[in-house]
Amino acid sequence: MTITDETIDYVAKLAKLELSGEEKESAKKDLSSILNYIDTMNELDTSEMEPMSHVFPIKNVFREDVVVNEADRDNLLSNAPVKKDGCFIVPKTVE
Structure with missing residues (x-):
């Protein structure tokens, strides 16, 4: 593929860059x-290479999702200012 001045202008426009003539020539060489x-x-023959998502071997670093405390209704309601029949009583918000 040949890099033309139109290609450089298009890429510069996409990147919202204003390039001088010298910068365009440099960009053309670089591309x-x-x-x-x-x-x-x-x-290169990569037919026997296994595809990978990352260069380094990455393992899941997150811990297992294990429940460590269970919902204890009596303990949860112990700090409630008003409770009735094992439920929180809150002020009415809608008339």
Whole structure:
């Protein structure tokens, strides 16, 4: 793929950049070298490589979700200012 001035202008517009003529030429060289490197990588035989999502082996670092305290109704209601029949009594909010 050849990098043209139109391509550089389009990418600069997407990135909301204003490039001078010298910066456009530099960007054209950089993008060309990046694409050439990608072409080189595409020549490699990766048919026997297992796909991976990350370079490093990552394991789940989260702990198991284990319930450590159970809902104890009497304990929960011990701090309630008003209670009736094992429930909280709250002021009426809707008339």
